[in-house]
Amino acid sequence: METVPDTVWIAACAHRLQRQWHTVDPEQLEEVARDLARDPRLRAMAPDLAAVDWLRPLNEIE
Template sequence: MDAQEWQRGCAMRLQNQWPTIPIDELLDAAGDLWRDEHWRAMSPDEAAETWLKLGVLSN
């Protein structure tokens, strides 16, 4: 999976959590995750889920 596919998959999962946040912002967040080897080693869904469990941007 290339970077764009991974980021899009991650952003789509994040959008499920925050449907009102513009997709461009979620793609930026996914891009930040992609740049970190720790997150990139995971599938996009797994990275998003794990990141969400950390309470990042929680309501």
């Protein structure tokens, strides 16, 4: 898999998180995405897939 620069990965991940949480401040979503980027397992994934994986437990509740 091609290595995506951190800034691009974080922005793409935050964008995907925003699709789930429309009312959350984009800066907060970028902070969450930065935290996700620190997880080696999630960082190895494409950013949208990492966000979906991280959101999975929340989506299972609904």
